[in-house]
Amino acid sequence: MATSKTVMCSLTHLRPLTCAASASASRIVPYPPDLIKWVTREGGFVHRALDIAQLGSSNGLGLVAKEPIPRGTDLIVLPHHLPLRFTTLEHDPVLHHLARQIPEELWAMKLGLKLLQERAKVGSFWWPYISNLPETYTVPIFFPGEDIKNLHYAPLLHQVNKRCRFLLDFEQEVKRALASVKPDSHPFGGQEVDASSLGWAMSAVSSRAFRLYGEKDQNGDRIHIPMMLPLIDMCNHSFNPNARIVQEEDTDTMKMQVKVVAETAIKEDDPLLLCYGCLNNDFFLLDYGFVIHSNPFDCIELKYDGALLDAASTAAGVSSPNFSAPAPWQELILSQLNLSGETPDLKVSLGGQETVEGRLVAALRVVLSSNVETVQKYDLSTLKSLDVEAPLGVANDIAVFRTLIALCVIALEHFPTKIMDDESLLKQGASGSTELAIQYRIQKKCVIIDVMKNLSRRVKLLSSKETATAEG
Ligand SMILES: C[S@@+](CC[C@H](N)C(=O)[O-])C[C@H]1O[C@@H](n2cnc3c(N)ncnc32)[C@H](O)[C@@H]1O
Structure with a gap:
């Protein structure tokens, strides 16, 4: 999650062992051996x-x-x-x-x-x-x-x-x-x-x-x-x-x-x-010391947090989400996903090869479902997979994806600047480490936007299927 409040620690005030370099390819000695x-x-x-x-x-x-x-x-x-x-x-x-x-x-x-x-x-x-x-x-x-x-x-x-x-x-x-x-x-x-x-x-x-x-x-x-x-x-x-x-x-x-x-x-x-x-x-x-544009392995890290997910779910128009107070059977599955219990691992990621970390997909599917019997029909690997279409029903997956999109919006809002601001800073001619830092944060925001686009496509597809079923 983005922030600018962390206390900084840097080595730039220290005396370097060698003289400062200007060109990126500058070597330890001016004319090294072949x-x-x-x-x-x-x-x-x-x-x-x-x-x-x-x-x-x-x-x-x-x-x-x-x-x-x-x-x-x-x-x-x-x-x-x-x-x-x-x-x-x-x-x-x-x-x-x-x-x-x-x-x-x-x-x-x-x-x-x-x-x-x-x-x-x-x-x-x-x-x-x-x-x-x-x-x-x-x-x-x-x-x-x-x-x-x-x-x-x-x-x-x-x-x-x-x-x-x-x-x-x-x-x-x-x-x-x-x-x-x-x-x-x-x-x-x-x-x-x-x-x-x-x-x-x-x-x-x-x-x-x-x-x-x-x-x-x-x-x-x-x-x-x-x-x-x-x-x-x-x-x-x-x-x-x-x-x-x-x-x-x-x-x-x-x-x-x-x-x-x-x-x-x-x-x-x-x-x-x-x-x-x-x-x-x-x-x-x-x-x-470099950043790759459109890196297919880039991702962002979020904390699995009940209050944040309730806020995202509500913003997405999902009625009465209960991430802050899951039912005991849901809590049990969250512990199996290591998102609850004594030593949970609450770091989840968006982006990269998975698009959304499987543990987060499964958690959302389970907590946004009220039907314990349906959930119990599936193993965790099915619930975690985005490739398995709507195992708990189309409406469930639509609610999951909308919540995730809202979560992406919240994550984007944590960045103090928009991509447009960053790009205009780059155009003004930021140099060296400033340029690298700006490129890095642009790429992080692009990861979030790509995830949102992917999830929106899924919502559209599922919604059209839902409509077709209702009409048929
Ligand atoms: C193993 S060295 C390669 C040789 C190096 N370019 C040099 O001048 O000695 C790795 C470094 O090369 C640069 N580099 C390698 N691949 C790069 C890429 N795709 N884009 C930008 N810089 C790259 C980075 O500075 C990186 O730390």
């Missing part, structure tokens, strides 16, 4: 048609094909020693101690510690790779406070604040851990590490690492671990990728190597594109 040559020299393979190039103004650098490449062609092969990993074999006890303080959901920080260590190390094996990394990132932890507020969407503001707070606390943790370390065992070569440099490392990893099979665990099974893949991580994202990552055993060394293979035929001058995952825009913005 990455393709380094990968090849280290025993990797890079298809001769591949080159690194600047792609548009906002996508940074990318890989492009200088000539047509047939489907199935090997494009890049990285031998086992090139990916950067944080493994249990790491010798540094301070790094391990710090890694243990990082919550699982911020896994990128763990590998980020290793990245910072290698960045600080004189003569690091990975320097040719690290020096090619972007100097700054467009993720919201680096937005000025005003632009964090400009996101206008509480669940994301919460995540941004959580990350900023973690980095500020972790900075203190790192300082405490380093205070007693002797200079020759300092994990960062004696360099000071602050929240800004930790944020740089976390963002470098979250925007570039892939989770692939890593070490074997005690049972001999390979576990997924995040890895930074030099050169491969120059590929930008698309939901219609022309390349994919494959892991296979190198027949010479018997070690795992990572490959990029052409998924489709690639035309001359086409960028090489991988799919980073079926993610919503919250993940794309938080982890990668």
Whole structure:
């Protein structure tokens, strides 16, 4: 739900480890070593048609094909020693101690510690790779406070604040851990590490690492671990990728190597594109620093709240809704949907592949029905499905969809601006993080509008069927 009242926390007031960047593709050093040559020299393979190039103004650098490449062609092969990993074999006890303080959901920080260590190390094996990394990132932890507020969407503001707070606390943790370390065992070569440099490392990893099979665990099974893949991580994202990552055993060394293979035929001058995952825009913005227009996986999060649903239902013209006081049999089904009971999960979503989260559809169908016998004829998966047409009757589904449409209207009204206002702000020439924040909130509102359109179509269809039945 949208809000602008959350207390902001941002890292922009902190001194960055590196000098400030202006261009989006600005790298750690002005003239980094040639990455393709380094990968090849280290025993990797890079298809001769591949080159690194600047792609548009906002996508940074990318890989492009200088000539047509047939489907199935090997494009890049990285031998086992090139990916950067944080493994249990790491010798540094301070790094391990710090890694243990990082919550699982911020896994990128763990590998980020290793990245910072290698960045600080004189003569690091990975320097040719690290020096090619972007100097700054467009993720919201680096937005000025005003632009964090400009996101206008509480669940994301919460995540941004959580990350900023973690980095500020972790900075203190790192300082405490380093205070007693002797200079020759300092994990960062004696360099000071602050929240800004930790944020740089976390963002470098979250925007570039892939989770692939890593070490074997005690049972001999390979576990997924995040890895930074030099050169491969120059590929930008698309939901219609022309390349994919494959892991296979190198027949010479018997070690795992990572490959990029052409998924489709690639035309001359086409960028090489991988799919980073079926993610919503919250993940794309938080982890990668960009937003996808008409993202089919974008969604908005709402709280299942009886009073709110009664208000929505009443506004939709549904008579005497009882979401605030469901009957005991309805309450029982709500507990089965985990929307009631001792530890309910009240977060429900609109948009994405499901259009309306199944638990919310089922809850509305059940609470807006007064007929316990009819409801008991169906299992939960039927009640949750929008593909099953009106299991509890046409009038029930019409009431459900109208309530959901009213809920969408309420959700839209929580945003302090309308899409028209946002678009005129963009036309006036908002730049950098302001533009990104505005694009993000426009997309959230578009998700709601698309859900409303979808539900309106369903109401129209059901109403025409209802009329036809009455007339017939
Ligand atoms: C794995 S890196 C790809 C290489 C990167 N472009 C560079 O300059 O190093 C991921 C980053 O590329 C950019 N990017 C990738 N795909 C994009 C897309 N479809 N639209 C906008 N930016 C994209 C984002 O900045 C993202 O954080």
